[in-house]
Amino acid sequence: MNFLQPVMLFALPLIALPIIIHLVNQRRFRTIRWSAMMFLLAANRMSRGYARLRQWIILAARTLAIAGLLFAVSRPLTSGWLSLAAGGRPDTTYILVDRSPSMLQQGRSGGVSKLVAACRRLAESLRLIGSQHWLLIDSAGTEPVELESPELLTKSLQVSGISSTSDLPNMLQQVLEDIRKNRPGRSEVWICSDVRQADWDAESGRWQALRDQFFQLPQPVRFHLLAYADAAPTNRSVRVTGVRRIETTAGAELLVSLCVRQQSPAESPVIIPVQLEIDGARSEIPVELTGSEVEIKDHAVPLDHHQLKGWGQVSIPADANAADNQFFFVYDRPVPRKTLVVSEDRDAAQDLELASSILPDEELAGAVEWLAPDQLKSAEWESVCLVLWQAPLPEEEDAKALQEFLDRGGVTIFFPPAAPTNAEFAGLSWGEWIELQDHAAVSTWVDDQDLLANTRSGSSLPVGQLGITRYCTVRGDQTPLATLTDGSPLLARALTDKRNVYFMTTTSSAGDSTLATEGVVLYVMVQRALSAGAATLGAVRQYFAGHFSPEQMAQWQRLAGATDALTVNFAFQAGVYSQADQLIAINRSDIEDQPTVVPDTRVASLFEGLEFDRVDDSAEAGSPLLSEIWRVFLACMMFALIVESCLCVPRVIARSAPDEQLRQSLAAMRGASA
Numbered sequence: 001m002n003f004l005q006p007v008m009l010f011a012l013p014l015i016a017l018p019i020i021i022h023l024v025n026q027r028r029f030r031t032i033r034w035s036a037m038m039f040l041l042a043a044n045r046m047s048r049g050y051a052r053l054r055q056w057i058i059l060a061a062r063t064l065a066i067a068g069l070l071f072a073v074s075r076p077l078t079s080g081w082l083s084l085a086a087g088g089r090p091d092t093t094y095i096l097v098d099r100s101p102s103m104l105q106q107g108r109s110g111g112v113s114k115l116v117a118a119c120r121r122l123a124e125s126l127r128l129i130g131s132q133h134w135l136l137i138d139s140a141g142t143e144p145v146e147l148e149s150p151e152l153l154t155k156s157l158q159v160s161g162i163s164s165t166s167d168l169p170n171m172l173q174q175v176l177e178d179i180r181k182n183r184p185g186r187s188e189v190w191i192c193s194d195v196r197q198a199d200w201d202a203e204s205g206r207w208q209a210l211r212d213q214f215f216q217l218p219q220p221v222r223f224h225l226l227a228y229a230d231a232a233p234t235n236r237s238v239r240v241t242g243v244r245r246i247e248t249t250a251g252a253e254l255l256v257s258l259c260v261r262q263q264s265p266a267e268s269p270v271i272i273p274v275q276l277e278i279d280g281a282r283s284e285i286p287v288e289l290t291g292s293e294v295e296i297k298d299h300a301v302p303l304d305h306h307q308l309k310g311w312g313q314v315s316i317p318a319d320a321n322a323a324d325n326q327f328f329f330v331y332d333r334p335v336p337r338k339t340l341v342v343s344e345d346r347d348a349a350q351d352l353e354l355a356s357s358i359l360p361d362e363e364l365a366g367a368v369e370w371l372a373p374d375q376l377k378s379a380e381w382e383s384v385c386l387v388l389w390q391a392p393l394p395e396e397e398d399a400k401a402l403q404e405f406l407d408r409g410g411v412t413i414f415f416p417p418a419a420p421t422n423a424e425f426a427g428l429s430w431g432e433w434i435e436l437q438d439h440a441a442v443s444t445w446v447d448d449q450d451l452l453a454n455t456r457s458g459s460s461l462p463v464g465q466l467g468i469t470r471y472c473t474v475r476g477d478q479t480p481l482a483t484l485t486d487g488s489p490l491l492a493r494a495l496t497d498k499r500n501v502y503f504m505t506t507t508s509s510a511g512d513s514t515l516a517t518e519g520v521v522l523y524v525m526v527q528r529a530l531s532a533g534a535a536t537l538g539a540v541r542q543y544f545a546g547h548f549s550p551e552q553m554a555q556w557q558r559l560a561g562a563t564d565a566l567t568v569n570f571a572f573q574a575g576v577y578s579q580a581d582q583l584i585a586i587n588r589s590d591i592e593d594q595p596t597v598v599p600d601t602r603v604a605s606l607f608e609g610l611e612f613d614r615v616d617d618s619a620e621a622g623s624p625l626l627s628e629i630w631r632v633f634l635a636c637m638m639f640a641l642i643v644e645s646c647l648c649v650p651r652v653i654a655r656s657a658p659d660e661q662l663r664q665s666l667a668a669m670r671g672a673s674a
Helices: 006-026 035-073 114-129 150-154 168-182 206-215 347-357 373-378 396-408 519-534 567-572 600-606 630-648 657-673
Strands: 076-078 092-097 110-113 133-138 145-147 187-193 221-227 236-248 251-262 270-278 281-289 293-303 310-315 326-331 337-343 366-371 384-390 411-414 428-440 442-445 468-475 478-484 489-494 501-504 540-544 557-561 575-579 582-587 611-616
Touching (some): 092 114, 114 187, 114 221, 133 168, 145 150, 168 187, 251 270, 270 293, 310 557, 326 540, 373 396, 384 396, 442 489
Parallel strands (some): 337 384, 540 582
Antiparallel strands (some): 133 145, 310 326
């Protein structure tokens, strides 16, 4: 049990006060044996057991009354989170709120979302515990925001739902930087999240660095996790997987491909009415869901011949989570997909050229250009979607040009050169080549997102069938996407804001790996990167929420989406926006539709060595996290006092008739003698 005023517990020795008084009272009189009274003592032995029991009960009642009073003024708390308030009132309380789309899931019986429920629970609990300062860090914020009181947590616009994926390691990094900057006293960090893998990135190397830095802080920091890990098995999501405008003899058509997914397989076929809206014109597509997923490929929608670009959205009926019930898209004439291959030896990069030149759709236009590193100044960066770099990492002017390409939204995959240098790019650099006696296999890879994700049908890529004979180590903090049996990364992603820089630690040469002979993995990886880069070109663009900063979207105009979203939140809210002659669609990321939860043991290991506790809650739970029970102890004190007073009241003994006659006779004798 924990207390809001634990200092009052130092007075608990006062419980022994009635016992001390009783012992002192027993030694106040001297015992003298008097033969004339011995017969009275012998007669009283018959009732001594009852009297002793009565005395013990009175003593216990007095002791309990004092204990009840002390516990009541100590303000005890009761909760499933028993270690919540241990240590007293903190100096600074950091509140980390996960605002990702999955946190908008409602309880099974409807009502409020996980996000709203969590904010209410935290506001009630923090009001009881108290703190000198409350700092809010939300998944869309760039720095902590101070709250005057925890009650504002339920009213702040910074805890409303958004469409971007959270980044828990980055939020904890903000906490660490604030502690180092302001040097508060004892601090507590409250994390409110549904513990999704997409938001926690539990396999990232950033967790180890954060854990070590928190452990080295001079002031104590405690971590509390309020977890909402329960899933909604019948929740459905919809996503547009492809949009193409084609010319026909009758004018033009828009081919829309979409996917409807349910978290758990449907017990029987279900007809789902999918609403399709294009430039304000609405239609309905009946989709039959069998199992957990159904995909509609190239649903044709007639367009006017002069309708070159526009926007649209698809939506499904409301269910447990409204955040994944709609998806926005924009369309235009196809943009040529151009790949720039940079290598010292063109023959060594032939496999890369081949993988990028064969497009998955014959109606798409593509081009591949090869350049040597010293020819990079002639590159036409405006039309490039993807850069495949198999040469020493760029430096100076070349690095600056490549960085501008990445800032625009392009994608780069680095392959190790024959002779690595000490050059560094995006925080990573090449190490040394490692020769293996036998083929090393890929032990683990990320199959729910990014370049090696499963296919739309759920089938995994044959990554495990690859054989690696030689690889080059990578230095620096990174996010591994595929790992060899010895723990070394095969494919890693640099820690950049746009997540568009990748390092492949081997090449497609026959002496290094089977990437060329087992060409499926290489082809899919290159084409996915090429598609992501092409989405950033042309007059229409598709982005995931959180791709832009609020400053970049200050001049944007909303065409579709949440009407209550503020301008500063456009970068994090799904919708369609316009800027000059461009149309931009913002949506949740692919991994938001994956209900993968980080296991409890893995979460505990992320905070290993730190003060950490966790409580699992749900949106429909009505009881608060914390509640004071001092009234219970006060009632116990009153009950003990009532029992003590009842036992201390002297007994009234009725006088018998013989006693009354004896009294009268004695009175008469006194009168006669007078």
